[in-house]
Amino acid sequence: MLLQVDGLGVSLSGKPIVRDLGFQLDAGELLVVLGPNGAGKSTLLKGLAGEHKMGAGQVTFAGRPLKNWSNKKLAQQRAVMPQRVEVNFPLTVEEIVRLGRPAEPLSKSAGILEELMTLLDITHLRHRLAPGLSGGEQQRVQLARVLAQIWDTQEPVLLLLDECTSALDPAHQQQVFSLLRQLAKRRGFAVLAVAHDLNLAARFADRLLLLHQGQCHIAGQPSDVLTESVLAEVYGLSARILELEEGYPLVIPRDDEPVSAYAGPSFSTVAPVNPSCRQAS
Amino acid sequence: MVTDASGRLARGPALLMIMAAALAVSLVSVTSGAYPLSTGDILGVLVGSLEDEVATMVLMDVRLPRLVLGFLVGAVLAVSGALLQGLFRNPLADPGLIGVSAGASLAAIAVIVLGGTWLGGWVDLAGAWALPIAAFIGGSGTVFLAWRIARRAGQTSVATLLLAGIAINAIAGAGTGLLTFYSSDEELRSLTFWTMGSLGHAAWDDVAMAAPWLLLALCAAPFLARPLDAFLLGEQVVGHLGYNTDWTKRAAILIAGLGVGAAVAVSGLIGFVGLVVPHLVRHTLGAGHRVVIPASALAGGTLLVGADCLARVVVAPAELPIGLMMALIGGPFFLLLLMRTRVV
Numbered sequence: 001m002l003l004q005v006d007g008l009g010v011s012l013s014g015k016p017i018v019r020d021l022g023f024q025l026d027a028g029e030l031l032v033v034l035g036p037n038g039a040g041k042s043t044l045l046k047g048l049a050g051e052h053k054m055g056a057g058q059v060t061f062a063g064r065p066l067k068n069w070s071n072k073k074l075a076q077q078r079a080v081m082p083q084r085v086e087v088n089f090p091l092t093v094e095e096i097v098r099l100g101r102p103a104e105p106l107s108k109s110a111g112i113l114e115e116l117m118t119l120l121d122i123t124h125l126r127h128r129l130a131p132g133l134s135g136g137e138q139q140r141v142q143l144a145r146v147l148a149q150i151w152d153t154q155e156p157v158l159l160l161l162d163e164c165t166s167a168l169d170p171a172h173q174q175q176v177f178s179l180l181r182q183l184a185k186r187r188g189f190a191v192l193a194v195a196h197d198l199n200l201a202a203r204f205a206d207r208l209l210l211l212h213q214g215q216c217h218i219a220g221q222p223s224d225v226l227t228e229s230v231l232a233e234v235y236g237l238s239a240r241i242l243e244l245e246e247g248y249p250l251v252i253p254r255d256d257e258p259v260s261a262y263a264g265p266s267f268s269t270v271a272p273v274n275p276s277c278r279q280a281s
Numbered sequence: 282m283v284t285d286a287s288g289r290l291a292r293g294p295a296l297l298m299i300m301a302a303a304l305a306v307s308l309v310s311v312t313s314g315a316y317p318l319s320t321g322d323i324l325g326v327l328v329g330s331l332e333d334e335v336a337t338m339v340l341m342d343v344r345l346p347r348l349v350l351g352f353l354v355g356a357v358l359a360v361s362g363a364l365l366q367g368l369f370r371n372p373l374a375d376p377g378l379i380g381v382s383a384g385a386s387l388a389a390i391a392v393i394v395l396g397g398t399w400l401g402g403w404v405d406l407a408g409a410w411a412l413p414i415a416a417f418i419g420g421s422g423t424v425f426l427a428w429r430i431a432r433r434a435g436q437t438s439v440a441t442l443l444l445a446g447i448a449i450n451a452i453a454g455a456g457t458g459l460l461t462f463y464s465s466d467e468e469l470r471s472l473t474f475w476t477m478g479s480l481g482h483a484a485w486d487d488v489a490m491a492a493p494w495l496l497l498a499l500c501a502a503p504f505l506a507r508p509l510d511a512f513l514l515g516e517q518v519v520g521h522l523g524y525n526t527d528w529t530k531r532a533a534i535l536i537a538g539l540g541v542g543a544a545v546a547v548s549g550l551i552g553f554v555g556l557v558v559p560h561l562v563r564h565t566l567g568a569g570h571r572v573v574i575p576a577s578a579l580a581g582g583t584l585l586v587g588a589d590c591l592a593r594v595v596v597a598p599a600e601l602p603i604g605l606m607m608a609l610i611g612g613p614f615f616l617l618l619l620m621r622t623r624v625v
Contacts, residue, residue: 051517075523082517088370089513089568099510099522145514149522 002027002062002156002190003048009056010040010047017043019214021057022277027156027188030181032201034225035211036235041194042083044211045162048192049080062156075102079149083162083194085142087130093117093141094126100148112151116144119179121172135167143176150189159183161193165200173197177204198251202226209277210234216277223249224276290565292572299576303352303583309590310351311344315598318344347483351589351603352582353495354480354544355554359581360502361537362555363562363573367509368533369439370516372563376541376555379446379534380423383453385545386476387460388419393472394460412475413490413546420542423449428534439516439530478551478604480589491547498540499578505533506570513568551604553611554581561618 003025010018018040025031035041046052048059048066059066061078079100087096097116101109117123120140130138143164150157159180165173181204183189195201201208202222209219212234218225226249231237242250312318316339318326325331326340358376365374376382392412396404404411427449431442464472508524519526544551558581559573566572585603592606 046517049517050520071520071525072523075521078521080517080521082515082521085514085518087514088372090563091513091568095567095569096514099514102523103507142514 001025001060003158003192004060005048005057006059007057008044008047008054008059010043010052011055012043012052016055017214018047018211021211021214021216023209023216023219025158025190025192027190028184029206030184030191030193030204031207031209032205033192033194033209033211034196034198034201035217039211040214041211042162043214045080045160045192045194049078049082049160050074061158075149076153077150077155078158078160079146081142081146081159081161081164083166085138087138090129090131092127092129093122093133096130096141097122097144097148100145109148112148116147116151119147120144121175136169136172139164139167140172140176147183157187157189159189159191159193161191163194163196165195165197173200180204198226198231202248202251216274218274218276220276226251289567292566295566296576296579299579299583303579303586306583306587306590307348307352310348310586311340313590314339314344314593342484346485346488347480347589348586350483350488350491350547351480351586353488353492353499354548354551355558355585356578356582357495357498357540357544358551358554358585359558359577360499360574361541362581363559363570363577364502364505364509364533364537365555366559367512367570367573368530369443370512372560373556374443375552376537377450377552379427379442379537380449380453381420381538381541382545382550382552383450383457384423384426385416385420385542386550387453387456388422389413389416389475389546389549390457390460390472391415393475394464394468410490413487416546417494417542420545421538423453424534424538424542428531442534474602475549476604477602478549478607479600479602480548481600483547487547491543494539494543498536498543501532501536502574502578503571505529505536506574509533509570549602549604551585551607553607553615554585557611557615558584560615564618 001024005024006022008018008021009016021044023031033041033044043052047054050066054067061069061074091099094113094117097113098106098109101112114123117126120143122137122140122144125133125137125141130141133141143161146159146161150159161180165176168176177193177200180189180191180193184191184206193205205222207220208222208225210217210225210230217234218230223243226241228239228241231239231251238254240252240254242252244250308320308323311323312320316335318336318340322331322333322336323340326333326337331337361376361381362374365376365378366372368374369378389412392400392404392415396411400411403415407414427442427445430445431438433441461469461472508519508526508529511519511522511524512529516526519529541555559577562573562576562580566576585607588606588610589603591610592601592603595601
């Protein structure tokens with residue numbers, strides 16, 4: 001198991017945001033973390049990225065507690081894409097992607113930069129200044145930068161991506177997620193991606209982890225997680241689920257009133273954790 | 282002019298151009314003044330073939346220390362500006378912002394005004410060095426104070442640092458105002474000159490006192506280039522890329538604090554270099570700190586020496602304060618730049 005999370009708790013200024021969370025992520029697996037706004041998705045990711053202190057629990061990466069890793073070593077095996085990266089300074093696209101690489105001569109990074117810029121369809125922007133790019137273009141540039149960091153790593157790699165396609169057009173969303181899937185399958189990357197698009201998640205993820213009020217509500221195959229009752233309970237969303245013959249579910253939100261059953265359970269009355277959350281992957 | 286696809290100057294030729302400009306202003310700086318020296322005189326004195334005592338004295342004891350000090354001070358102010366702008370991710374950050382200049386001037390003005398009374402003991406003890414040392418302690422002390430305030434639970438908050446700097450600036454400003462209010466006419470005069478900045482009294486003593494700190498700051502700054510590049514993408518990214526975020530912040534603040542403290546101590550308050558030079562360098566050569574830091578050092582030194590030449594020439598045989606000169610050149614130039622380029 002590449003990433004093993006047990007009983008994880010993360011608090012922000014005293015308020016518990018992620019509570020008693022446990023899950024596993026294996027090399028070669030694409031796990032998409034879903035959940036309503038404020039469910040604790042980004043906090044979980046920032047906890048794993050080392051930005052927030054983890055309170056309770058234990059996180060093990062490649063067999064070693066995460067806190068025992070050195071910054072430098074982690075940077076070679078774990079890359080993080082934050083939800084928002086704002087560039088105020090006149091850096092070109094190529095320069096930003098290169099920031100992902102360690103100190104090395106340009107001749108060494110040139111091939112990697114070329115490959116990544118092609119994969120993310122930003123080669124034509126390479127000499128443009130980042131502050132002048134559109135939101136979606138900036139997101140692709142950041143993703144290229146994140147991938148550049150671990151592109152030639154021989155050891156197991158963990159990718160943490162927070163809404164990495166939120167600003168992309170549908171074609172680029174598909175392109176990016178199929179790239180992530182390929183990286184998982186062909187190169188054995190463990191990918192943890194936070195996302196909002198249920199259908200994108202259903203289409204590409206190996207497993208889904210649905211967070212609700214800082215806890216795992218349900219985890220498992222897309223068709224097990226994305227059910228009408230779960231969506232109603234967690235999102236208060238009324239939706240029809242189609243099981244496509246391609247083998248993954250399609251969520252079609254209904255137009256009618258929000259589900260009345262959704263009163264937002266308070267922390268004290270939260271249902272016992274779904275057994276799926278405890279299962280090994 | 283050679284530009285690449287992103288509209289920047291090619292780095293090699295641009296650096297050569299700055300170096301050529303540095304040499305040119307240096308030559309102007311040592312030749313021009315109340316006692317004119319020709320290039321031949323300079324060479325003659327330097328190789329020892331010219332036996333002219335006045336020329337030797339003017340060059341060795343007046344012009345050269347002034348040139349060296351001016352160049353170092355300009356370089357350090359520009360590099361400190363570059364470090365702080367990178368750290369705060371804000372092209373408008375300036376060494377004045379975190380309270381260095383305000384702290385240094387409060388201490389210096391306290392020595393000027395209270396030197397005969399409350400601080401008499403300090404002046405007796407330190408002699409001619411009382412003012413520069415006090416300014417240095419005042420400058421680096423305020424940075425340290427702002428930094429301590431911004432530090433909580435082992436983390437340095439950049440936003441708090443900025444706010445603390447603003448508050449410290451206001452407090453130091455009030456102290457300076459109070460001292461100005463109680464100063465005599467004569468004190469007021471030297472105090473005003475000090476706040477407008479001057480290289481006029483530069484001697485080898487000043488160079489000897491300030492140079493170690495200035496050189497230390499200049500030599501240490503390039504080591505922060507890579508983590509500062511990461512800072513441009515946001516504080517969290519610095520950690521993701523494997524750099525020590527807090528160490529970088531501490532080092533940048535310390536370098537800027539010591540450097541600017543030492544610069545202010547020997548030359549008074551000189552604004553605009555720290556703001557304009559890194560800005561200019563970024564827009565012509567790119568924002569990567571491996572270029573911005575050395576190019577800012579060169580361009581900052583050149584600009585300050587150039588401004589100093591002008592300050593000596595325009596109202597010769599008198600001299601304009603160099604801080605005033607910098608504001609006169611820098612202000613309109615910066616406005617022109619703002620109108621011509623899209624500001625990011």
